[in-house]
Amino acid sequence: MTFEWTGWHWEQKQQTTTSEIIMETDNKQIIHVCEVSGHDTNGAGTEKMPFKTALRAMQAINGSEEIQILVRKDLVEGFKEISGAGKKKAKKLWEGEEKKRVKAEELKAKEAAEKAARAGDDAKRLEEAKSIKLVNDESLGVATKPNLIYIPISGWVHNLRVQGKDMMFLVLRDGTGHLQCLLKGRVCHTYDALTLTRESTVKVYGMLNEVPEGKKAPGGHELVVDYWELIGRAPSGEENYENQFNEESNPEVLYNLRHLVIRGDRASSILKMRSIIIKAFRSHFESKQVTEITPPLMVQTQVEGGATLFGFKYYGEEAYLTQSSQLYLETTLPSVGDSFCIAESFRAENSHTRRHLSQFSHCEAEYAFIEFDDLLQNIEDMICGVVEAVMNDPIGSQLLKELNPDFKPPSRPFKRMPYTEAIAWLNERNIINEKTGQPFAFERRMTDTINEPIFLCKFPVEIKSFYMKRCADDRRLTESVDVLMPGVGEIVGGSMRISDYQELMDAYKREGIDAAPYYWFTDQRKYGTCEHGGFGLGIERFVAWLLNCYTVRETCWYPRFPGRCQP
Ligand code: 4AD
Numbered sequence: 001m002t003f004e005w006t007g008w009h010w011e012q013k014q015q016t017t018t019s020e021i022i023m024e025t026d027n028k029q030i031i032h033v034c035e036v037s038g039h040d041t042n043g044a045g046t047e048k049m050p051f052k053t054a055l056r057a058m059q060a061i062n063g064s065e066e067i068q069i070l071v072r073k074d075l076v077e078g079f080k081e082i083s084g085a086g087k088k089k090a091k092k093l094w095e096g097e098e099k100k101r102v103k104a105e106e107l108k109a110k111e112a113a114e115k116a117a118r119a120g121d122d123a124k125r126l127e128e129a130k131s132i133k134l135v136n137d138e139s140l141g142v143a144t145k146p147n148l149i150y151i152p153i154s155g156w157v158h159n160l161r162v163q164g165k166d167m168m169f170l171v172l173r174d175g176t177g178h179l180q181c182l183l184k185g186r187v188c189h190t191y192d193a194l195t196l197t198r199e200s201t202v203k204v205y206g207m208l209n210e211v212p213e214g215k216k217a218p219g220g221h222e223l224v225v226d227y228w229e230l231i232g233r234a235p236s237g238e239e240n241y242e243n244q245f246n247e248e249s250n251p252e253v254l255y256n257l258r259h260l261v262i263r264g265d266r267a268s269s270i271l272k273m274r275s276i277i278i279k280a281f282r283s284h285f286e287s288k289q290v291t292e293i294t295p296p297l298m299v300q301t302q303v304e305g306g307a308t309l310f311g312f313k314y315y316g317e318e319a320y321l322t323q324s325s326q327l328y329l330e331t332t333l334p335s336v337g338d339s340f341c342i343a344e345s346f347r348a349e350n351s352h353t354r355r356h357l358s359q360f361s362h363c364e365a366e367y368a369f370i371e372f373d374d375l376l377q378n379i380e381d382m383i384c385g386v387v388e389a390v391m392n393d394p395i396g397s398q399l400l401k402e403l404n405p406d407f408k409p410p411s412r413p414f415k416r417m418p419y420t421e422a423i424a425w426l427n428e429r430n431i432i433n434e435k436t437g438q439p440f441a442f443e444r445r446m447t448d449t450i451n452e453p454i455f456l457c458k459f460p461v462e463i464k465s466f467y468m469k470r471c472a473d474d475r476r477l478t479e480s481v482d483v484l485m486p487g488v489g490e491i492v493g494g495s496m497r498i499s500d501y502q503e504l505m506d507a508y509k510r511e512g513i514d515a516a517p518y519y520w521f522t523d524q525r526k527y528g529t530c531e532h533g534g535f536g537l538g539i540e541r542f543v544a545w546l547l548n549c550y551t552v553r554e555t556c557w558y559p560r561f562p563g564r565c566q567p
Contacts, residue, residue, distance in 0.1 A: 031057045032079060034072040047079070054082060054090035055097075063094050129191040136205060136227040153179060153223065154203045154231065156263070160196060168193060171218065172204065173263070180217035181206065183225050192230040199234040199241040199263065258558055259567050269399050270555055274543050276396040278342060280389035281363050281539075284382050290365060291336040295325035295343050300517045303327055304465055308347040310358075321346035321359075324536055327467070327521045329366040330497060333532055334524070340365035342539070350562050354551035355489060357540060359560040366534035372479040372496050375533040376455055379483060379492055380414050382537075383453070387546070404548040414453040414483070422446060422456055447484040454484040466511040467504070469496040469533075479533070488545040494535025501525040 031045045032038075038052035051057050054069060061067045069087060070079035082090070155174035162168050168188040170181040181204050183193060196202075206225040211217040234241055245257050254261050261267050285292065300317070302309050303324040310321040325341050332339040345362035367378060387409045390396040400407055417425075431445050447454055458477040461470060468478040483492035498504045504525050508515045515522060540552035553559040558567060 029067040030070055031061055031067055032070050032072070033057050033082070034079075036072065036075055038072075054086055055093045058090045058094040059097070063091055063098070126191060126194055129189055129194050132186060132190045134187060134190060134227050151208055151223070152203060152205045153181075154201065155179070157196060157198050157200045157202060157234070158263075160198055162188075165189075168196075170196075170202070170204075172202070173268075178218040179221065179223055180211070181223045181225050181228075183228070187225055187228065192233075195233075195236065196230070197234045197236045197240060201231040201234075202228055203231055204228040255553075255559065255564055256566070262557070266403070267554075269403055270543065270547060270549065271557065273390075273396065273399050273403065273547060274539065274555065274557075276390055276393050276399070277386060277543055277546065278361075278363075278539065280386040280393070280396075281340075281342060281382070283389060284385045285340045285365065287385075288338070288381075290338040290340050290367075291332070293329065293332050293336070293339050293341050295322070295328045295341050297322050297344060297346075299328075301327060301521070302513075303467075304347075308349045310346050310348045323347060324362060325364050326366065326534060326536060327518075329364055329534060330524055330532065331520060333366055333368040333530070334528060338365070338367045345536075352562060354553070355541060355544075357552055357556060357559055357561055360541075360552070360556065361539035362536050363539055363542075364534065364536040366532065368530050368532045370496075370533055371531060372457075372481075372533065375479075375494060375496060375535065376414075376416070376457075376481060379455075379481070379494060379535055380412060383414075383483070383492075384410065384412060386542075390546070400546070404546065407546065407548070410453045414455050415450065416455045416457060418458045419456060419460065419477070420458075447489060448486050451486045453486075456482045456484055464495070466507040466513060467495075467497050469498050470503075481535070483537075485541075485545040487548065488541050491541040491545055492535050492537045494533065496531065496533035499525065499529045499531050501529065 032047050032050035033045075033052070033054050033056070034050035035052065038050040040052045040056040043049050043051040043056070045051050045057060045060050050072065051060070054071060057069050061069075069082040069090075071082045071086065072079045153172060153174065155172035157170055158173035158178060159171035160168070166185055166188065168183040170183065172179045172181055187193070204223060204225045205227040206223045208221055208223050211220055211222045215222075237243075241260065241263075244260055245253055262271060282292065298314060298319050299322045300314075300319050302320065303322070303326055305323075308323060312319055312321070322343075322345055324345050325343050329339050329341060340363065342361060342363045344359055346359050347356070348358065349356055365378070365382075367375065370378070390400060391409065426446055429449075457480065458471055458474075459480045459482075460476055461468070461478055464478050464480050468480050471477040471479055479496035481492070481494050482490045483494075485491050498507060501522070504522060505515065507513075508518065538552070540555040543549065543555035544552050547555070549555050553561065
C-alpha cells in the first residue's frame with residue numbers, strides 16, 4: 001500500500017486490504033481506531049494512521065471476530081480494546097450495510113441481465129423485421145367506399161410517436177401542411193419502421209379518414225397507412241435531428257443551424273407568411289397597374305450615404321452592392337410608368353440592433369406626376385391593402401391567428417405628424433435617449449406610446465438623403481416621410497424627389513457627391529422632368545410588425561448581420 005500527496009490530502013493509491021491493515025502484535029491481529037485524529041478515507045487502520053470509526057474498522061475486517069479492535073478516545077489515554085457494546089453496535093451497523101450492499105449488487109446484476117435480454121430481443125426483433133416486406137396493393141388505389149380517399153403522400157417525418165408494438169403515429173410535413181399517419185400491425189413491424197427517425201423522408205399510401213371523436217390531428221384528418229416506403233433515412237443517435245438544437249439553444253447555434261431550424265413550426269410558418277405577404281404586395285401593385293422591374297444589384301452609385309456601402313472590385317473597377325433601387329426605379333417612370341421592385345438591398349451598417357440587417361428585402365415603388373399627399377395616400381393604401389389581402393388569404397389568416405393572435409389591422413387614416421411636432425412631443429414628456437442622455441430626435445418610444453401607425457413627415461434637409469425635394473413653404477425641410485409602426489419603428493422611408501435639374505446639381509455638391517457616375521440619373525431631370533416620389537419598405541420589418549416578432553433576424557430566410565454570413 002502506498003500513499004501520495006495530491007496537494008489536498010494523502011491519497012491511498014490502492015484499495016486497502018484486510019491483510020495489509022492488520023498489525024500483528026504477540027500473534028494477535030489488531031486494527032486501530034482513533035476517534036480524535038483518525039480518518040475513514042485516508043486512514044489505514046494502523047497505529048500511525050488509524051481509522052476514525054469502529055464501523056470503518058469493521059468494514060475493513062469484514063466483521064471478523066478474530067481481529068481485535070483498539071479504540072483511542074483521547075490522545076493521552078491511548079488505544080484500548082473496544083467495549084463490548086461498542087463492538088456490538090459497530091457489527092450491527094456493518095451487517096445492515098452489508099445486507100444493503102448485497103441487495104444492491106443483486107438488483108444491478110438483475111437489471112443488467114434484463115437489459116441484455118432486451119437488447120437481444122430488440123436485435124432479434126430488428127433482424128426479424130428485415131424479413132417483413134410490405135407490398136403495395138395497387139387495387140387499394142381504387143377506393144371502394146365513396147367517402148374514403150386513397151392517396152399517396154411524400155414528406156418529411158415531422159413527428160414520430162410509437163404506441164406499444166403495434167401502433168405508430170407519424171406527422172408528415174410536405175410544405176403544404178401536416179398530415180397525421182397511422183401505421184398499425186405489420187406496417188409498423190418492418191425494419192424501416194423500427195428504426196425510423198425524425199426528418200427522414202417517406203412515401204405513404206393509405207385511406208384518409210376523419211380522426212375518431214375526441215382524438216386530435218392536424219386538420220382533423222389521419223391517413224391510415226397500408227403501405228409505405230422509406231426514401232431517405234435521417235441520422236439517429238448523436239446526429240438525430242432532435243439532438244441538434246432546442247428552443248433554449250444559444251442564438252449562435254440556432255443561426256449556424258438555420259438550415260435545420262427553418263424546418264420547425266414557427267420558422268416555417270414565418271417563411272410561409274413572408275411569401276404570402278410578398279405575394280400580397282405584388283397583387284396590390286398589379287391592381288394599381290404599377291409595373292414590376294428587376295433592378296441591378298451591383299452598382300456604382302450610392303443612395304443612402306457612403307457610410308453604409310459594401311464595396312467590391314468589379315473587373316478592376318470600384319462597385320457596390322446596392323443600398324436601394326430607388327434611383328433606377330426613377331429611370332423606368334418615363335419607360336413603363338409607375339414601377340416597383342422587390343429586390344435585395346445591402347447596408348454595411350455596423351448595427352447590432354434587432355431591426356437592422358446587412359441584407360434585406362426591399363419593396364420599393366416610384367410614382368410619376370404625384371404630390372406629397374398622393375405619396376402618403378399610396379403608402380397607406382398599400383399597407384392596408386396588403387394587411388387585408390393577408391387576412392383574406394385562407395392560409396395567411398390561419399398563420400396570422402397562430403403567430404400573432406392579438407393582431408388588429410390599423411385604422412385609417414394614419415396619424416400624420418410633422419418632425420418638429422414629434423420632437424416637441426418627446427421633449428414635453430421628457431423622453432430622453434438613454435444612450436446619449438439627450439432628448440430623442442426620434443424614437444420608437446413615441447410610436448409605442450401612441451400605439452398606431454404614424455406618418456412622420458418633413459424631416460430637415462441635413463438629416464435626409466440628397467435626392468429629397470424641399471418643402472415649398474419651408475426650404476429647411478424636405479417632403480419626406482417615415483412610417484413608424486408600434487413595436488418595430490420605421491418600416492417605410494419615402495419622399496418626393498428633386499425634380500429640378502439645378503436643385504439636383506446643388507444637392508450633389510452639398511453632399512460632396514461626384515455627379516459623374518450619376519449621369520443616367522441626372523438625365524431624368526434633363527429629358528422631361530416631372531414631379532414624382534416613392535418609398536422603400538423593408539419586408540423583414542413589415543413581417544416583424546405584422547407577426548409581432550422580436551427581431552428581423554427571425555423574419556428573413558438566412559439573416560445577414562455583422563459577423564454572420566453563413567449558412
Ligand atoms: O429609409 P431607407 O434607408 O430608404 C431608402 O433606402 C430609400 N431609398 C427607399 C426609397 O425611397 N425607395 O430604407 C427604407 C426601408 C426602411 O424603412 C426599413 O424598413 C428598411 O428599408 N431598411 C432596413 N431593414 C432592415 N435592415 C436595415 N439595415 C435596413 N435599412 C433600411
